[in-house]
Amino acid sequence: xxxxxxxxxxxxxxxxxxxxxxxxxxxxxxxxxxxxxxxxxxxxxxxxxxxxxxxxxxxxxxxxxxxxxxxxxxxxxxxxxxxxxxxxxxxxxxxxxxxxxxxxxxxxxxxxxxxxxxxxxxxxxxxxxxxxxxxxxxxxxxxxxxxxxxxxxxxxxxxxxxxxxxxxxxxxxxxxxxxxxxxxxxxxxxxxxxxxxxxxxxxxxxxxxxxxxxxxxxxxxxxxxxxxxxxxxxxxxxxxxxxxxxxxxxxxxxxxxxxxxxxxxxxxxxxxxxxxxxxxxxxxxxxxxxxxxxxxxxxxxxxxxxxxxxxxxxxxxxxxxxxxxxxxxxxxxxxxxxxxxxxxxxxxxxxxxxxxxxxxxxxxxxxxxxxxxxxxxxxxxxxxxxxxxxxxxxxxxxxxxxxxxxxxxxxxxxxx
Amino acid sequence: xxxxxxxxxxxxxxxxxxxxxxxxxxxxxxxxxxxxxxxxxxxxxxxxxxxxxxxxxxxxxxxxxxxxxxxxxxxxxxxxxxxxxxxxxxxxxxxxxxxxxxxxxxxxxxxxxxxxxxxxxxxxxxxxxxxxxxxxxxxxxxxxxxxxxxxxxxxxxxxxxxxxxxxxxxxxxxxxxxxxxxxxxxxxxxxxxxxxxxxxxxxxxxxxxxxxxxxxxxxxxxxxxxxxxxxxxxxxxxxxxxxxxxxxxxxxxxxxxxxxxxxxxxxxxxxxxxxxxxxxxxxxxxxxxxxxxxxxxxxxxxxxxxxxxxxxxxxxxxxxxxxxxxxxxxxxxxxxxxxxxxxxxxxxxxxxxxxxxxxxxxxxxxxxxx
Numbered sequence: 001x002x003x004x005x006x007x008x009x010x011x012x013x014x015x016x017x018x019x020x021x022x023x024x025x026x027x028x029x030x031x032x033x034x035x036x037x038x039x040x041x042x043x044x045x046x047x048x049x050x051x052x053x054x055x056x057x058x059x060x061x062x063x064x065x066x067x068x069x070x071x072x073x074x075x076x077x078x079x080x081x082x083x084x085x086x087x088x089x090x091x092x093x094x095x096x097x098x099x100x101x102x103x104x105x106x107x108x109x110x111x112x113x114x115x116x117x118x119x120x121x122x123x124x125x126x127x128x129x130x131x132x133x134x135x136x137x138x139x140x141x142x143x144x145x146x147x148x149x150x151x152x153x154x155x156x157x158x159x160x161x162x163x164x165x166x167x168x169x170x171x172x173x174x175x176x177x178x179x180x181x182x183x184x185x186x187x188x189x190x191x192x193x194x195x196x197x198x199x200x201x202x203x204x205x206x207x208x209x210x211x212x213x214x215x216x217x218x219x220x221x222x223x224x225x226x227x228x229x230x231x232x233x234x235x236x237x238x239x240x241x242x243x244x245x246x247x248x249x250x251x252x253x254x255x256x257x258x259x260x261x262x263x264x265x266x267x268x269x270x271x272x273x274x275x276x277x278x279x280x281x282x283x284x285x286x287x288x289x290x291x292x293x294x295x296x297x298x299x300x301x302x303x304x305x306x307x308x309x310x311x312x313x314x315x316x317x318x319x320x321x322x323x324x325x326x327x328x329x330x331x332x333x334x335x336x337x338x339x340x341x342x343x344x345x346x347x348x349x350x351x352x353x354x355x356x357x358x359x360x361x362x363x364x365x366x367x368x369x370x371x372x373x374x375x376x377x378x379x380x381x382x383x384x385x386x387x388x389x390x391x392x393x394x395x396x397x398x399x400x401x402x403x404x405x406x407x408x409x410x411x412x413x414x415x416x
Numbered sequence: 417x418x419x420x421x422x423x424x425x426x427x428x429x430x431x432x433x434x435x436x437x438x439x440x441x442x443x444x445x446x447x448x449x450x451x452x453x454x455x456x457x458x459x460x461x462x463x464x465x466x467x468x469x470x471x472x473x474x475x476x477x478x479x480x481x482x483x484x485x486x487x488x489x490x491x492x493x494x495x496x497x498x499x500x501x502x503x504x505x506x507x508x509x510x511x512x513x514x515x516x517x518x519x520x521x522x523x524x525x526x527x528x529x530x531x532x533x534x535x536x537x538x539x540x541x542x543x544x545x546x547x548x549x550x551x552x553x554x555x556x557x558x559x560x561x562x563x564x565x566x567x568x569x570x571x572x573x574x575x576x577x578x579x580x581x582x583x584x585x586x587x588x589x590x591x592x593x594x595x596x597x598x599x600x601x602x603x604x605x606x607x608x609x610x611x612x613x614x615x616x617x618x619x620x621x622x623x624x625x626x627x628x629x630x631x632x633x634x635x636x637x638x639x640x641x642x643x644x645x646x647x648x649x650x651x652x653x654x655x656x657x658x659x660x661x662x663x664x665x666x667x668x669x670x671x672x673x674x675x676x677x678x679x680x681x682x683x684x685x686x687x688x689x690x691x692x693x694x695x696x697x698x699x700x701x702x703x704x705x706x707x708x709x710x711x712x713x714x715x716x717x718x719x720x721x722x723x724x725x726x727x728x729x730x731x732x733x734x735x736x737x738x739x740x741x742x743x744x745x746x747x748x749x750x751x752x753x754x755x756x757x758x759x760x761x762x763x764x765x766x767x768x769x770x771x772x773x774x775x776x777x778x779x780x781x782x783x784x785x786x
Contacts, residue, residue: 144519316705323705323715325693325771335686335693345693346716402772 081121084128097123097134104138104330119143126150131157139329139399152404154394163409167281167416168390169368176369176390179221180254186365189358191384192257196221197247206244209255210234217256218247226305231258259386262378264350268342272297272304275375275386276315276349277396278356280363282370283415287363289356290408291397294322294349295375299339311337313344314400320352324401355383362388370416451491454498467493470504474700489513496520501527509699509769522774524764534741536783537651538760542738546760549589549624555735559728559755562627566591567618576614576625580604583627591622601628629756632748634720638712642667645745645756646685646725647766652733652740653785659687659729661767661775664719665745666696668708681707683714684770690722694770721748728753740786 097120102110109115123137132142132155142150154163175181180196195209196202209216214235220228228250237243247253259273268274278292296311297304304310311334313326326344327333335345349355355376362374362385373393375386398405455462467490472480479485493507502512502525512520524533545551550566563582565575579586584605590598598620607613617623635644648662666681681704683696696704696714706713719725725746732744732755743763745756768775 144516145514146516149514319705319713321705321713321715323695335689335691343689343691343716343718345691346713348713 080128081124084124095124095134100134100138104135127157131155133157136395139331139395140404141402149404152406153398154404154406154409163413164371164391166413167370172366172368173390175366176372176388177222179219179387182385182388183254186362186385186388189362189385191379191381192259194254194256196252196254197244198252200244200248203244206247206255207240210240210243213257215258217258218250219254219256220250221252221254226303226308229303231302259377259384260379262350262380265378267340268296268337268344268347269299269304269340271300272302272310273377273386274304275377276355277373277375278359279371279373279397280359281409281412282363282367283412287360288412288415289317289359291405292317293396293400294344294347295396296326296337296344311344312396312400315349320349320355322347322349327400329399349378351378351383358383447491447495450498451494454494462494465494465497465504467497467504470508474505474508497527501525501529503527505699506765508701509765510774511772519774522776523768524774524776524779526763529761529764533779533783534761536786537739537741539738542736543760545736546739546742546758547592549591549757552758556732556755556758559732561749561751561754562629564624564626566622566624567614568622570618573611573614577610579625580610580613585628587626587628588617589624589626590620591624629747629754630749632720632750635748637710638666638714638717639668639707639710641709642671642680643747643756645747646719647743647745648725648729649741649743649767650729650733651779651782652737653782655785657730657733658782659726660778662687662729663766663770664692664714664717665766666707666714668698668704681714682766682770684767685719687726690719690725692717692719697770699765699769721753725753728755732758 100123101116101119105116105119109119122143123134126132126137126142127134130142130150130153132140132150132153136153136155137143140150140153175185180194183190183194193209193212195205197206215231215233218228218230218232223229232243232247232255234240234243237246247255261273265274274294274296276292276294279290281288281290292315293312294315295304296313298309298311301308301310309328309330311326311328313322314324315321316323322345324345325333325335336343355378358376359374363370363372366372369390371390373389375389376383377386394405394409470493471486471489475486475489479489492513493504496502496507496512496517497504500517500520500523502510502520502523506523506525507513510520510523545555550564553560553564563579565579566572567576585601585603588598588600588602593599602613602617604610604613607616629643631643638644644664644666646662646664649660651658651660662685663682664685668679668681671679679698681696681698683692684694685691686693692715694715698704705715725748728746729744733740733742736742739760741760743759745758746753747756748754764775764779
């Protein structure tokens with residue numbers, strides 16, 4: 001549990017900083033005291049650039065010293081880590097790096113105190129110098145990579161390279177952050193009904209919707225990573241009113257018609273809608289499509305997001321073939337789907353050319369938001385949008401083939 | 417193989433291992449000093465490593481243009497050659513430039529193997545059987561399922577005539593060559609007479625003639641110009657036969673051999689299912705989702721009759737039990753799997769390069785079971 005004073009401090013920091021995304025998110029959740037604590041914890045995990053002036057001076061010096069493909073000596077890392085720990089004791093403690101070490105590190109490291117301390121300092125150091133979050137450190141396997149190689153990765157907080165902030169108009173990003181606004185804007189590509197439920201006034205609309213679709217998908221309006229998304233069957237309830245009461249308790253949300261995907265893709269995992277994530281960048285003269293990957297849910301889960309244990313695998317852009325070993329965020333590799341036994345590697349996405357054409361069209365709908373990661377699903381009637389993400393999520397792209405994509409994205413900034 | 421490691425370097429190796437054992441990275445200065453010393457003292461053996469050649473073929477353009485980075489890369493290659501026993505090619509295959517030293521140490525490299533691995537795995541008397549192609553044939557006749565003759569001098573002309581009468585098209589292999597060098601397909605009708613053919617072939621030294629393998633159409637789908645083989649590495653221990661990281665090898669550009677050295681495409685195959693599960697690539701790092709000539713999809717390809725292959729691979733090591741670590745080349749004909757050859761010094765290049773994971777731990781843990 002977080003003390004109320006610290007809570008205030010964080011909110012103060014967030015409001016001062018230019019990170020609008022977090023402010024919007026936090027303001028929503030502060031109205032809802034139940035989830036407030038958990039949200040603050042997750043924000044704390046991610047807000048590493050709460051670096052004060054002393055630290056940033058130190059870091060700039062270190063960066064300059066080691067820029068030319070040099071490795072920092074162990075004792076430099078130690079001194080930087082040590083100074084940070086002593087200067088900002090409480091903050092570093094609050095990061096809870098140990099939690100991540102317990103979650104991701106190998107047994108050898110967990111049991112050996114010396115190695116554990118070493119990796120602790122390395123995580124701290126690379127979060128300060130490269131702006132990587134603690135989970136990114138493990139997902140990109142920074143522990144085995146040289147510093148020159150780590151520098152090639154796009155990390156969440158690398159300041160020189162805030163790709164999405166430069167490339168996307170922050171005001172128009174609101175269209176993508178709010179799921180219902182996305183629906184209104186991209187109505188023709190959704191190919192399904194959706195309604196916004198905000199207050200008890202929406203009851204009439206809701207009744208009409210439920211009459212048409214007894215089963216529907218519930219999505220919190222501003223959330224990502226598949227949090228809170230679930231399938232609701234109104235037949236399980238006694239009456240429509242009780243369904244409505246349940247829904248309205250969770251706050252503002254969107255209700256959607258269920259997507260029925262084609263048999264070929266649902267064979268991979270029938271319980272979830274398995275989507276293809278295609279990031280696209282709108283440049284001066286064309287749409288550039290980068291590193292698409294497929295996301296497949298595990299048995300029983302309704303969403304395919306990697307945060308919920310989904311399996312991801314890179315797709316070859318030319319042919320639409322799943323070409324690299326599928327894996328999940330815990331670094332487990334799967335040749336066959338663990339639950340259905342379907343072969344994922346080598347799977348050829350049906351109607352691949354159509355989806356590429358669709359993305360080429362989609363990118364022009366909101367031309368000020370140039371980088372969007374599209375989630376697309378295939379139904380009998382063709383491809384449709386599940387959602388668009390404009391906040392840079394580079395984890396999947398870089399984690400799957402363990403190659404840093406910073407240079408690729410940086411070169412795209414010039415091409416705008 | 418150049419045995420670059422002499423006693424001096426072995427001592428250096430031991431000292432530096434002790435220094436850098438506990439997940440420490442060597443300082444840049446240490447690498448630099450070490451390289452200067454070894455270049456001064458062991459000038460000839462350093463030259464034998466042919467580092468500059470490898471840099472020119474494998475390194476990125478950016479590095480080649482920048483002299484400072486190039487010198488740095490040179491030192492790093494030399495250092496990891498002497499400390500970790502990796503050749504200059506291995507350095508690039510395993511992408512050592514992106515890996516830290518304690519990760520590099522997980523790879524089983526060519527020069528450490530003779531001292532630490534092969535010595536315990538294989539007994540010397542047995543290895544002769546595999547280095548000599550004809551002796552291999554004599555020992556593994558039932559698994560070859562085809563005829564093979566050895567031709568040394570002019571006295572062997574009779575055998576040659578008999579062989580060519582049976583088989584008009586056959587495979588020519590130089591006697592003591594590896595990596596598919598010199599292997600080619602010969603059609604006897606290209607020559608004026610049998611006698612002139614014999615003389616022309618004998619001029620290049622001792623050789624072996626083999627009946628041609630007609631591979632099953634299931635495998636020929638991938639590439640028909642070469643016999644596409646599966647390399648299965650087995651380790652025979654007390655507990656049984658361990659099958660280690662099999663991979664498929666496919667020829668390209670109408671080559672007759674599928675070896676990695678000849679530009680062949682390689683990809684790891686999953687042991688339990690027989691599915692190709694890594695991105696197929698050649699040793700220069702070019703990736704091929706589909707075969708460049710036939711356009712057949714390689715990744716996700718399910719090797720036909722996989723269980724039969726595993727059963728065969730579990731029987732083969734017992735023929736010469738003193739050689740415990742062998743890489744078998746197996747091909748599929750319509751009658752089942754046949755053996756092409758066995759390599760007692762089977763390279764680990766392919767296995768470790770394809771998924772960029774060091775396999776030292778996996779192999780060394782087997783040393784205890786022998």
